Amino acid sequence: MTTSLFTFAFDSAEKPEHDRLGGKCTSLAIMTSAGAPVPPGFAVTTDAFNAVMNQTTLREHIITILDGLDMDDVDEVDKRATHIRELILTQSVPDDVREATAAAYQALMSLCGGEVPVAVRSSATAEDLPDASFAGQQDTYLWITGEHNVHEKIRECWASLYTARAITYRMANNISDEGLSMAVAVQKMVNSRTSGVAMTIDPGNGDRSKIVIDSSWGLGELVVSGEVTPDNFVVDKIMLSVVNRIISDKHEELVPTTHGTVERREIEAERRNSSSLSDDEIIAVAKLAKSAEKHYGCVQDVEWAIDADLPDGHNVLLLQSRPETVWSQKASAVSFVSAGSGIEAITKSLMTQVNR
């Protein structure tokens, strides 16, 4: 795939720069070059966003609009946010940005052997920092087909930098709007039979010897948004064996339609209470998460999917991986009654046994 100032293919040989690609795309590019099974795609870089913003005085204008905003005044925040987004959506896109994006999109389609749906996601430069849990603050558009629609969704991603939620979040966390920019990920849509998230830590107690997987049928958005109760698997990270599993009643799934949209549908009786992952798949997902953690050298929060079109052994795809933000900043809650060694500690643990 081609790479330009305005686009960056995930499999590019160039070094990915966080400032240009944003957190999500940087991570995807790094994962791709490390051989991780991520779906192919490209980034629309922050240079593209900057080119759009800087061709006029739009950026200064936005700062003026936000000036003196009271973040507790919900109606006012909403009003100004809507106004800013409209300005961005109607701002013309320079030809060189549009052409570069079109070329990257066409290259991706030819790599996939024809026109396939893509996901268009925002990739903010402020997102995914370990100290700012920005996840989910920007938009994601799935099952987008056709060059025109992709262009539109890229603009919507740019605009999503100014949702009311994002504006108040930045204000609350003292993130400056100066130099704020946004990259966008365009990535082949995974045909998810099952998807979910995996953390390389037990979020319940900070135990780093576990990988905890949430999994449900269809696309992952319902798991991420918490609209469906997923199956939950706890895997020992070292032994790669399942140590606990809870199969939930998964009432709904999000599935692609034939005309390039997604629909929510009720899950038929026999599937809703059966495991959304086989044992082999649980282990494959855990291995994926473990290798992401090893690669980044810190606890990861991984989005993954099982692609219905791919054969066993090749069907587990990594959608994204980012540092886990809660436990990495505090000590594990796992405590030891039987600290120390030798006879005192042995006696103590024998006594503990009695009270179990």
Added chain:
Amino acid sequence: MTQSVVKKSFPSPYDTTAPKGAEGWQDLYPYNLVFQDNLREKEDEKFWFCDSQHWPNVFKPFEVIGVEFASRCLGAYNTRHYIIPPANGIDFRIHNGYNYFSPVAVSPELIGDRVPHFMERAGYYFQNWTTLLENWKKKVLANIEEMDAINFEVLPDMVSMDDITGGVGMDPSVKMFEDYDRLIQLAYRNWEHHFEFLNLGYVAYLDFFGFCKEAFPGIPDLAIAKMVTGVDSVLFRPDDELKHLAELAVKLDLTAIFAAKTSAAGVLGSLAGTTAGAQWIAAWETAQEPWFNYTSGNGFYGTDVYWRDSLDLPMGYIQDYVVRAARGEQLHRPKDALIVERDRIVGEYSEILEGEALETFQGKLGLARVVYPYVEDHNFYIEHWTMGVFWRKIRQLSHLLHNEGFWENADDILYLSRDEVRPVLFDYANAWGVGTDPIGPTYWPKEIARRTAIVTALETARPAPAFNTPPEVISEPFTLMLWGITTEQVQQWLGVDGGDDTLLKGMAASGGVVEGLARVITHASQLSELQQGEILVATVTAPSWGPVFGKIVATVTDIGGMMSHAAIVCREYGLPAVTGTGKASTVIKTGMKLRVDGTQGTVKILD
């Protein structure tokens, strides 16, 4: 998952009747080992579980010696030597021919007072482990040597002239009585020593185990076992010796002789006369002491066959190994790979910890590794070597008395209790002294026939898994570790889990997933039925089944925890194993296709 677990109980032993034809079985066993009618109320308050791991078959009266010595000594080390704060011994009863255990807890108000004693006594042993263990080996070997020197001989027609001229003034019956008593005492001594280190070995292991469960909540038991267990136990040495002998045969170009598949005598006959053959025979003879003091049983039965007494057995294994070695197969256990895997596991868990937690982990793992080899190694010295010599001497005495007409079958002594043998010896020596006929030959054949019928009737029924109401939670460390009797296991026996009839759950004792055909083995004598690539399904396995582990692809047992012999052997051989399923050997039939998942602890019947 069920929200409320219905409290269920196992039947009372008093309501569990023996099979038809076994009436009066109680009289075959000591009065204190059977449930007495007048103690029903007291006995029914206790929970009893069947130990078919060590005693899968019905006891013949003499064989009670094993459970008596082992259980008594285990108890004494907890209760009287080391004063283990929460645990006394494990009480035992024989019911319908099978052994039942009931752990004896210490009253909560007494536990505290025991702590300083435990710390002083156990602390001393932990601190001086290596030197004490060296001394242990000396004591145990001296007892074996003394036992081995015992020799039961027919009383002579006349006291020897040497005894006359030496002024001995006693006849050989004195020595016969003394030897019999001494043989029993020596076995007793080595069962004492058996537990001198074992209980503490478990305590240290459990300490590490408990820490791992705290530090890594939900860590698989298998992970802990793999970090602690050695890869080079003495217990595997006999099998290794056979492999070396097989390799030597290939190296000396003797393959054809072994391929002929004849008896040990046949092979040895064919080898004799050539230089290469003589070299091999010399190696074979060297290997026998002590490594052929090894049984395919478990040391608790008088009919256990020891390699040394039945050379066809090791020779048969060697012949299999020769065929495989000649094909270029690797016979030896993947020791290097096991060490690499063990180090990886320890390394990855260590990485997660830091500071005090890491130090604790390393300290406890260190101690567990120092003490743990004993948990495996002792088995060779006691169950195999000591008991091999013991049963050989008992059988020698039995054969002697059989020849004197006391009973019809050579090994019938096993139908007498050890205390009934003494009057038999006196009867024999008395008649010899008086110059008349002993009474035994007119009494015992009929009595033994009656007892044989009872034992045979008892053997028609499998033991009930447990009696009475289980405690809410099973926490006694030895019960958990050695027998794998967990709260979940008991619920499964009770049928509380319900659900899928084709899915058996047990302990994830040795990792890996494999599919294959089942071969159900309920007795060591059936081992030869095993075919290459089959899954061994057994009530229980003995470590000495080692040589068949080269043939099979997985093991499933009814009984046994993470530290059961099947689990240890499978880990050493790198085979998947699921232990403690409770019912695999009755639910699964030979020829069924199974999927054994030793990592998850499940066995799925595929057809």
